[in-house]
Amino acid sequence: MTLHACPHCHQPGVSSSQKLNSLFFAPAVCELCRKRSSLYYANGLRAMIAWVLLSWLFIGIALYQGIWLYMLGSVPALLFAVDKYLLNAPLLRVD
Numbered sequence: 001m002t003l004h005a006c007p008h009c010h011q012p013g014v015s016s017s018q019k020l021n022s023l024f025f026a027p028a029v030c031e032l033c034r035k036r037s038s039l040y041y042a043n044g045l046r047a048m049i050a051w052v053l054l055s056w057l058f059i060g061i062a063l064y065q066g067i068w069l070y071m072l073g074s075v076p077a078l079l080f081a082v083d084k085y086l087l088n089a090p091l092l093r094v095d
Contacts, residue, residue: 006030007037007093020086027094037091047085051078 003012004019011032018028023044027036051074058073 003031004087004091006033006035007091008035009033014091016087019091020082022091023086028091036094038094039086039089040092043085043089047081050085051081054080 002016004014004016005011006013009030009032011030013030013032014028014037015031019039022028022038023041027038029036054077055074058070058077061073062068062070
């Protein structure tokens with residue numbers, strides 16, 4: 001299980017699932033210091049834009065080549081966007 005650095009204590013105490021959920025649902029709580037943090041909403045917006053653009057690129061390639069299998073490229077595009085713009089983004093202090 002990967003733990004991410006808490007913005008309060010600077011120790012790895014926030015899990016990846018907590019970090020991803022902190023964007024929309026509830027702030028992430030550090031396992032060590034019990035303080036709350038969240039992702040900045042613009043990171044979620046960047047991830048969504050990257051995913052949509054890459055998915056449309058794969059759809060365009062699929063239509064041009066006539067091979068529907070290229071449409072499955074939206075799955076790695078989603079994983080890329082989540083990794084680059086959400087998991088690698090720093091957490092912000094909430095309280």
